[in-house]
Amino acid sequence: MLINLDFESSEPIYQQLVFQIIEGIARKDFRPGEALPSVRSLASDIGINLHTVNKAYQQLKLEGFIQIHRQKGVVINPDGVPKADERYKQQLEKNLRPLIAESICRDYGEEEFLLLCKMIYKNYQGGRT
């Protein structure tokens, strides 16, 4: 599993880890049911604290991305990630609003903003198929 952490970033390490696993699922690098390394082995592979990996896995579990079994270990949710529901859409809107408000203030046009989103979508869809 390829994980790139930026130890200079102000973004917490566990948050970077959460996001990279979500990105891996979006890119279809990780398939439903696929095994992830145990907390211990991932922590040792990338040289970070057990607690940091555990925090990331717990958040991913809570949000339905992974399952954590005593015996089978950590796997990408075999039933697939829960689909977007009303609560998710509201949260997404809440997260997008500050980005769009700042873009407007900085004269970054709506067309450019939408193009950037499309480019990111394209970028994810270029992954393993």
Added chain:
Amino acid sequence: MLINLDFESSEPIYQQLVFQIIEGIARKDFRPGEALPSVRSLASDIGINLHTVNKAYQQLKLEGFIQIHRQKGVVINPDGVPKADERYKQQLEKNLRPLIAESICRDYGEEEFLLLCKMIYKNYQGGRT
């Protein structure tokens, strides 16, 4: 100045304050050069700590949204908010990537995502003109 803080939210109060002022600029509720309340008066009006308002104002100043003068007090940047530059665009992309990756995982379609963005844009543009 209308400020709505959610004291139940996990988002820090100073961050909510920063965002609401940015939203006010995006909506053109606040014009370049327009005065904002002093740290002291805003803190007392909304019943929060001086330090919280100060932290919000310092961040807004750092990012070019406001100026803080000893005598003139706090004003919306009279030269306008600095335009989007390369660094801003990179940061915006970095902020959008996790939102888009999660949307893909949750089967929230690209078209829906773009429509949501357009709806938010429209919403801001319905402000004072």
